[in-house]
Amino acid sequence: MTEHFPALLVILPLLAAVLIPFSPAAVKRSAWHISFASAAASLALAARLAWEAFALGKVSYWFGGWAPPWGIEYSIDPLGALLLLLTAFVTCAALSYSRAAAPAELAAERLPYFYSCMLLFTSGLTGIIITGDIFNLYVFIEIASLAGYALIAAGRRREALVASYNYLILGTIAATFILLGIGYLYMAAGTLNMADLRERLPQVYHTKTVLTGFAFLVVGLSIKTALFPLHIWLPDAYTHAPSPVSALLAATGTKVGIYAMIRVIFTVFKPEFNPSTVPMTVILAGLACAGIIYGALVALAQTNIKRLLAYSSVSQIGYIILGAAISNQTAMTGSLLHIINHALMKASLFMCAGIILMSTGAEKTGDLKGLGRRMPLTMAAFTAAACSLAGLPLTAGFISKWHLALGAVEAGLWLVVPVILAGSLLTAVYFWKIIEPAYFSPAGERRPVRPEAPAGMLAPAVLLAALGVALGLAAHFPALGAGRAAALLLGNP
């Protein structure tokens, strides 16, 4: 039984997602319970698999007993284990938040389909993380993306439909690029298994076919991860999606995209692959730096809270890609730590924004006057999460940005260090725009409908923010795990 856990991890949410829409009305009423049970079971499976992956270094599962490269392989290494745990955990948090939040933003008859889409989305993400087959990766990217488009379209305003449509067009272009890239690699190497590709590709590294395939894959995945300047779908999508969806997408969707990109660059290709005609790492690092500053500056100009958080995501994604592009041990550790940090914090921030919207109807930064006294718990969680994203000491963000800056210094990239620091400073400034009126302004006319949100919504937001502080205080533990994953990825254990 335990040896089938990797397959179950993908199949369980997939089955539940298919079951809910086709079941009778009586079962549909408990759609949330089914979804949450499936997500909790996934979390338990992920924890067990993560433990195994860290103990053994790699867990491999062969579908139907067919040995790779003939059959499809699922493989989990420490990096995959970290992402699996993160995705399963954030899904649980987002689902428990949805119980009170989703009925406030969606019509009751649409709720079962909404939960079903959320499960499909996590099923797709889990598949992306654990698959060892590059075509399988494409299929799971599309499963996650299609569920994501539907989830965004569930937003309250009609603008959500347009945001979803625009994301669908760009996302499909990206997926087709990925498909094409896979085709080129298959032409050159004749295999689809990632480990097998790694062994066979070096003989054909010099060919234009491999170079073109690599370029298509990286550009396609850059759109999925919303790397500047391919981020244009992201702000609208996050702003108009229902708040549990914004939290889930911002925390896991783009992160898993980055994971897929890291897989392609470091697992399918070896770190030595650095084509002289196209200096890929320099381009990625340059775009990441531009994204850090651009995202932060545009966030500074926003008045809509959710849109501000969305542009903040563009900036933080820049940090993660930057660490992967520098690609030494310290910077890669920082990048992985920032994946964890940003996932937990951005989920908490979007949840808080949803709570504020539901309790007071406030969407603009100017509407928050005096909210710190009326909704102390929500604003405390928001402030803690914002501090962690800005990288204040004693929070998780400090360790990740410390590693990133240290990695840049080790690589001799002195120009990158001021960008990292300036980005952090700007992060603090744009969050100040929200925190300042909440705590230091006299109360405005807007009175909350109720003093605090229901506990079901508040608990996950506070828990995630508290985790950010806890991971900052017990910095040794996450740094050790991320360091191990980074070392295996870069091939210097």
Add this chain to the structure above:
Amino acid sequence: MIELIAGKYNYWIYICLMMIGFYAIIAKGNLIKKIIGINIFQSAVFLFYISISKVRGGTAPILWENAVLYDNPLPHVLILTAIVVSVSTTALALALVIRIRKEFGAMEEDRIAKLRSDGP
């Protein structure tokens, strides 16, 4: 030169189709026409996959006593999956366009942009 065009004509066809699709996605303002563009764009990649699976002198990949050489069946199978994905994407996109049309009363990009409350 002739060799480059005639010898690799399958690639030229796929590149031309792909660019036609890409042009439609970018240049057309009508939401349905964009979806048609996406479909052409994806079909081009499907054709590329199918054309690379051809083995000179190969037969269809079925069990047959006269067959000595087979075409590579793997890309065929991959593209079957990709076609299913493409069909679901098209279905979802069309469903979205129906709802956009109901809510905005328009299917042209520039008209929808004017009707939006929060600007582009």
